[in-house]
Amino acid sequence: MKFKVFVDGQHGTTGLKIHEMLENRDEIELLTIDEKDKKNTEKRKELLNSADLVFLCLPDDAAIESVSLITNENVKVIDASTAHRTNKEWTYGIPELTIKQRDKIKNSKRVCVPGCHASGLIMAMKPLIKEKVLNKSHKIICHSITGYSGGGSSMISEYENGEFEVFGAQRPYALALNHKHLPEMKYILKLKNAPLFTPSVGNFKQGMLVMSYLTKKGLNKKLNKDKIIKLYKEYYKDELFIKIIENNDEYLESGFLNPMRCNNTNSLEISVYENQTDLVVISRLDNLGKGASGAAVQCMNIMLGLEERKGLEIKI
Structure with missing residues (x-):
């Protein structure tokens, strides 16, 4: 059939x-x-x-x-x-x-x-809200950078045929803080307020990073990076397409995180970074794949x- x-x-x-x-x-x-x-x-x-x-x-x-x-x-x-x-x-x-x-x-x-940005944010924040690490009243702060293919054929043409001085750098957009993915972020996470979210386009065709910022004192539970990773691993333990990065030493040593490493797959990777007071949770995915x-x-x-x-x- x-x-x-x-x-x-x-x-x-x-x-x-x-x-x-x-x-x-x-x-x-x-x-x-x-x-x-x-x-x-x-x-x-x-x-x-x-x-x-x-x-x-x-x-x-x-x-x-x-x-x-x-x-x-x-x-x-x-x-x-x-x-x-x-x-x-x-x-x-x-x-x-x-x-x-x-x-x-x-x-x-x-x-x-x-939406691709929404997927990255929601999959990073849903376990924390479900396990009551974050309140639904918490003001989530997030930034995302995506490849230009997300803008469709016209943007692809602009980047591939335009001048480097115009299109060669990271360009934030939706600066009125009203990006079209905000309603679904709020709705699906059942938040009282929409996240503070700023997206940007990079000079690469495919791939993205969605970065969510948290203060440790803003969490309901006293958690560090290792405990949050353990929480993610339990929440997504049977999921083929979700990978939790336990050891991110290679990223810390190089100082760079490549947004294109999940390209041409349906995978989404979550990694966590910290200092004494703050945490950053990063979702990496292909904006044309899982996004x-x-x-x-x-x-x-x-x-x-x-x-x-x-x-x-x-x-x-």
Whole structure:
């Protein structure tokens, strides 16, 4: 049996990556639409309703429109946009979030893929909040740097064809402190206030680091780096795609942490750094992998009853 899968928005960065990941899988039949017909509502509606599972790789308004075109109640949908991430009727697509989340995804017909920055922050902070190391009223402070591929085809072109003086350095953005991933960070972590979050784009195509800053005196429990690592290892003990870095001496000795070391995998690494008063928790992931297309395919595997890791690379 082959599952019919349609990627609505197959010509964008995320859609192209999903197509690449699925095109050689024997159990998947990819339904396609010509680029000239991608705005033809009737042709899209026909494909949306004839698929077993649909990926939405579209701007928010277009994703909402596509959902409205689906009248076949058997069609399962995975939305990679921001449109449904705080909607209670949709399941948040981090299988590792809690012990129940994987079953929620498996039994859902509507799943939303998390934002890449949000994935890094949520997976670092969820265990600390669940184990009451942090209060839900705690003001989380986070900074992230990501590869320019997260900005889509226009940003990729700017970085690969632009002048180094303009695009060659790290560039913070969303400086009004209203980044579009903030609502889901607050909603999924059940925080009283949204984190103080600043993202930036680096002069590299793929990969990212999400850095969360904590003061030891702000924790509810007296914990150091080793105890927090132990907590993470217990929380994520059965998770194939989550790796907790126990020994980070190589990073401390070199003084640098490479954001691209999880590229082309669906892995997310968590490492912890400290001095006497403060802690930094860093999530490293591929913004196109666990931060986007990889997470979407992982959810698809679960929703279709396939092996969860099928077609996904794990960093060794």
